[in-house]
Amino acid sequence: MTDTRARGESPPGERPRGRTDDVTGGPSGADGGPTGEDGDPTTGGDSHDDRDGSPDSTEAGFRVRHSVIDRESVSFVRATVENPAPVDRQVRVENRLDSAVLPPRRDGVPEEGWNEDGFVGTVPAGGARTLGYACEAPPTHPPVAVSGSGRVDDADESDPSAADVVRKLGRAAPPGDAVPSAGGDTAAGEHASSTPDPEPSAPDPEPLPAADDGRPGAPRETTVEGESDGAVDGATVEEVNDGTVDAAAAEAWLDAVEARVELGERLTGASLATATDAVADAGGIDAVADLPETLATDAATLDAVAGRAARLAERARETDVPAEALGELA
Amino acid sequence: MILAVASGKGGVGKSTLAFELAAALDGLVVDADLGMANLPTGRGPDLHDVLAGRADPREAVRDGPVRILPCGRSLAGARAADVRRLEGVLDAVDDPERPVIVDCPAGMRADAGVPLAVADACLLVASPERFALADAVRTRELARELDAGLVAVAVNRTVEEPPLAAFEEALGAPATAVPADPRLGRAVSTGRPVVRTAPSSDGGRAIQALADEMRRVRPTST
Numbered sequence: 001m002t003d004t005r006a007r008g009e010s011p012p013g014e015r016p017r018g019r020t021d022d023v024t025g026g027p028s029g030a031d032g033g034p035t036g037e038d039g040d041p042t043t044g045g046d047s048h049d050d051r052d053g054s055p056d057s058t059e060a061g062f063r064v065r066h067s068v069i070d071r072e073s074v075s076f077v078r079a080t081v082e083n084p085a086p087v088d089r090q091v092r093v094e095n096r097l098d099s100a101v102l103p104p105r106r107d108g109v110p111e112e113g114w115n116e117d118g119f120v121g122t123v124p125a126g127g128a129r130t131l132g133y134a135c136e137a138p139p140t141h142p143p144v145a146v147s148g149s150g151r152v153d154d155a156d157e158s159d160p161s162a163a164d165v166v167r168k169l170g171r172a173a174p175p176g177d178a179v180p181s182a183g184g185d186t187a188a189g190e191h192a193s194s195t196p197d198p199e200p201s202a203p204d205p206e207p208l209p210a211a212d213d214g215r216p217g218a219p220r221e222t223t224v225e226g227e228s229d230g231a232v233d234g235a236t237v238e239e240v241n242d243g244t245v246d247a248a249a250a251e252a253w254l255d256a257v258e259a260r261v262e263l264g265e266r267l268t269g270a271s272l273a274t275a276t277d278a279v280a281d282a283g284g285i286d287a288v289a290d291l292p293e294t295l296a297t298d299a300a301t302l303d304a305v306a307g308r309a310a311r312l313a314e315r316a317r318e319t320d321v322p323a324e325a326l327g328e329l330a
Numbered sequence: 331m332i333l334a335v336a337s338g339k340g341g342v343g344k345s346t347l348a349f350e351l352a353a354a355l356d357g358l359v360v361d362a363d364l365g366m367a368n369l370p371t372g373r374g375p376d377l378h379d380v381l382a383g384r385a386d387p388r389e390a391v392r393d394g395p396v397r398i399l400p401c402g403r404s405l406a407g408a409r410a411a412d413v414r415r416l417e418g419v420l421d422a423v424d425d426p427e428r429p430v431i432v433d434c435p436a437g438m439r440a441d442a443g444v445p446l447a448v449a450d451a452c453l454l455v456a457s458p459e460r461f462a463l464a465d466a467v468r469t470r471e472l473a474r475e476l477d478a479g480l481v482a483v484a485v486n487r488t489v490e491e492p493p494l495a496a497f498e499e500a501l502g503a504p505a506t507a508v509p510a511d512p513r514l515g516r517a518v519s520t521g522r523p524v525v526r527t528a529p530s531s532d533g534g535r536a537i538q539a540l541a542d543e544m545r546r547v548r549p550t551s552t
Contacts, residue, residue, distance in 0.1 A: 162413065
């Protein structure tokens with residue numbers, strides 16, 4: 001009973017001590033419960049009357065103890081089933097909470113014997129099994145109903161199913177970090193690791209947003225640390241720590257703008273021959289089609305930057321940091 | 331009927347033999363190597379799409395000299411593919427007249443195990459080297475565990491008389507030597523199975539012998 005309080009202080013989703021890590025999933029989502037099933041017959045013995053535990057009861061010839069921990073709309077149910085008979089017996093532990101069982105899983109597949117109603121399995125002669133699962137429903141009492149279906153005959157070994165195989169052998173899918181991110185990016189280093197696990201519907205064929213809105217994105221390979229959105233507006237530059245790297249990004253942006261402006265200048269009032277050359281250099285008529293619009297956006301952005309730069313310069317000049325005095329105080 | 335072509339190590343010629351056997355048995359070859367596909371694909375949905383629930387198995391089958399259900403090449407596709415769906419997929423393309431030959435991945439993970447669990451029987455491909463035998467034995471154990479009866483062993487790319495008796499004794503199934511033949515190596519990429527283009531060559535005859543072994547298999551389940 002005291003144990004209940006102790007467990008109440010542990011973080012949600014913590015597994016019972018002594019469990020191995022191979023049961024995946026947590027209390028949130030459908031990936032299953034945090035608790036496992038333990039076939040070790042000794043487990044039942046040393047866990048006497050812990051938790052809020054119900055006193056031992058006898059159901060269908062099994063000695064049963066159970067407890068429920070209520071944790072933020074998820075109930076963690078534990079049940080220990082002891083088989084005092086001298087033969088192995090089959091037990092059915094049925095969930096009575098008002099929602100489907102989230103069973104322990106391995107490689108995304110429920111452990112053997114579990115389904116959304118509960119657990120069916122064998123309890124060895126004179127031994128015990130401790131079972132645990134999660135359920136997205138408020139606790140009820142008792143949380144489980146135990147029934148038996150007699151002794152186990154050895155002949156019930158069925159053909160292994162695909163789920164059995166995945167459970168036993170483990171899935172061989174490449175890790176999420178190895179999969180190119182949804183932007184169709186090159187999965188280079190830092191980018192891939194920040195990709196949330198995709199249940200991916202193939203890499204998104206859509207290319208990264210290009211420098212089509214006049215924002216600096218064209219010289220992509222030089223932008224800061226492969227920032228995918230290529231946005232090097234004031235906010236981003238300030239957020240990204242190191243001044244020298246940012247200077248390179250700003251430089252790259254200015255270079256790109258300069259290239260566009262130069263192209264615009266060559267085309268301004270140009271003769272046919274000059275214009276033809278310039279268009280050819282720019283990579284065809286398509287490359288120039290949006291140029292007027294892009295240059296207008298460039299001009300507006302540059303004005304904004306210039307204004308802000310001037311204001312910042314002004315404020316910088318007006319500061320007077322008493323560094324020496326501060327140093328003496330420190 | 332579903333026949334798995336498996337091996338312990340990779341690179342021993344499973345895909346080639348699966349392709350040739352599908353040609354000899356007038357069957358369908360399924361490239362189940364989800365991570366390292368070998369058989370030619372082309373446009374259209376592939377096994378990754380099917381296992382991700384995005385395509386019907388039958389629409390992913392390509393007609394050609396040999397009918398192929400190809401597999402995609404992308405890591406994202408391999409990650410999205412749920413190998414547990416393979417059972418339903420293979421059942422869907424199974425045909426009483428035309429056996430399904432599954433080109434399995436190497437190794438011991440679920441992507442190699444599931445085809446074996448689903449298959450009625452399997453053929454094991456091994457290199458003619460002594461060290462290959464240990465890997466073949468491990469895969470044989472896996473197949474036994476998963477109820478895929480071993481029908482035949484193909485000792486592939488032999489250049490001299492291989493120790494067939496040793497393979498047969500260790501694996502408990504008839505072993506057939508498939509000689510190293512450049513035409514066999516090219517068969518998948520050219521789409522010209524040797525068993526049809528050169529049926530009387532040593533390679534063609536070996537494939538035919540393996541196909542005869544496979545024809546004896548009767549489905550385990552109805």
